[in-house]
Amino acid sequence: MKHYADFSMGDDGFVPRLSNVHMKALLGILAGAGASYGLYKLLRGGGGGEAEINKTKPRRSNVMDVQPGSLVARVSGFNVVSKTDGGNLTTEAPASEILCKSPDSLEPRHLSMLLSLLQSSPNQAERREVLITLGNAAAFTVNQDLLREFGGLHIIAGFLSDPSPDIRVQTLNALNNLGMNIRNQDQLKIYVPSVVQLIEMSPVNSDLQLAALRLLTNLTVTDNHQHLMKNSITLLLSLLVVSNEVLQIQVLKVLVNLSSNPDLMDDIVQAQAPASLVLLFDGSTKKDVLLRLLFFVGNLRAWRPSAQVAEALRRQQDSLYCVLLDSSSQFHSKLPQLLSHPDENIKAQVARLLT
Numbered sequence: 001m002k003h004y005a006d007f008s009m010g011d012d013g014f015v016p017r018l019s020n021v022h023m024k025a026l027l028g029i030l031a032g033a034g035a036s037y038g039l040y041k042l043l044r045g046g047g048g049g050e051a052e053i054n055k056t057k058p059r060r061s062n063v064m065d066v067q068p069g070s071l072v073a074r075v076s077g078f079n080v081v082s083k084t085d086g087g088n089l090t091t092e093a094p095a096s097e098i099l100c101k102s103p104d105s106l107e108p109r110h111l112s113m114l115l116s117l118l119q120s121s122p123n124q125a126e127r128r129e130v131l132i133t134l135g136n137a138a139a140f141t142v143n144q145d146l147l148r149e150f151g152g153l154h155i156i157a158g159f160l161s162d163p164s165p166d167i168r169v170q171t172l173n174a175l176n177n178l179g180m181n182i183r184n185q186d187q188l189k190i191y192v193p194s195v196v197q198l199i200e201m202s203p204v205n206s207d208l209q210l211a212a213l214r215l216l217t218n219l220t221v222t223d224n225h226q227h228l229m230k231n232s233i234t235l236l237l238s239l240l241v242v243s244n245e246v247l248q249i250q251v252l253k254v255l256v257n258l259s260s261n262p263d264l265m266d267d268i269v270q271a272q273a274p275a276s277l278v279l280l281f282d283g284s285t286k287k288d289v290l291l292r293l294l295f296f297v298g299n300l301r302a303w304r305p306s307a308q309v310a311e312a313l314r315r316q317q318d319s320l321y322c323v324l325l326d327s328s329s330q331f332h333s334k335l336p337q338l339l340s341h342p343d344e345n346i347k348a349q350v351a352r353l354l355t
Contacts, residue, residue, distance in 0.1 A: 135174030172211035179218035233271035252292035259299035
């Protein structure tokens, strides 16, 4: 039984707002990708499945206390084109008013204006507030579609290289919510190398790494773009043994997604892996981390190499195959010890791996 990354329901009921049409489309896509038990539970409402939705609270002090002469104070003069039933309409609205609106009450003209402000503002605090507002708005399906139609995905993604780490984090958060939309993923896939580079270059356990991994989790839920990650397996495995619990869980969500794809298995098992990876299969490892590790191994063990391929892999002593799958791996002696783990889910997964 293959496992996919489990999704937690978003804050404030964002996920239930998905329309029936979009849910049916997602069901069709996931069925074509061979959805597993974890996704079956998500789509049938049984809990367990989870979308990586971010909701960030804006710093209202920055929004409400508009300084005279600032760009936000002057932005009411912006001419923005918004989509209406009757065609295009030029309209004006104070930016401070828009930034204070609830994300589910933003109209198309507001989204258009926010994108204009994001491109024009020289002020870092203002850009941050706009990105937060756009990110929260992007938790709603209708806004995901509108922002794509307005060219907003590429406008927002342009800030992945912003000098400010905080701006880059809010950019990733906005793209993450936009990535809940399958059609948006087709545009966002070109930014996967940039997101991976951010993970590689950022401090371990930083907000940047976490936000980047959340985006990659959404982009790898289906197998449409998973191949773009095949050269990043070593990076993910290395991060797994040096990061904290929160980051480990996010790394494993990506790895579980990737390992659900048989076409990627050769790349995964050949990837260089730290020998210390096997030490994580221990009763002292946090429960949520350990359970996902076992899901990952379960997906790996569904792969069956030929005798020739297995022999070639054994010659790569630092490969994931040697670390976790080969008969000489220490993993096989660690696994039975976990049968005494107090968590029933972990014991059940261990029992499946031992059969």
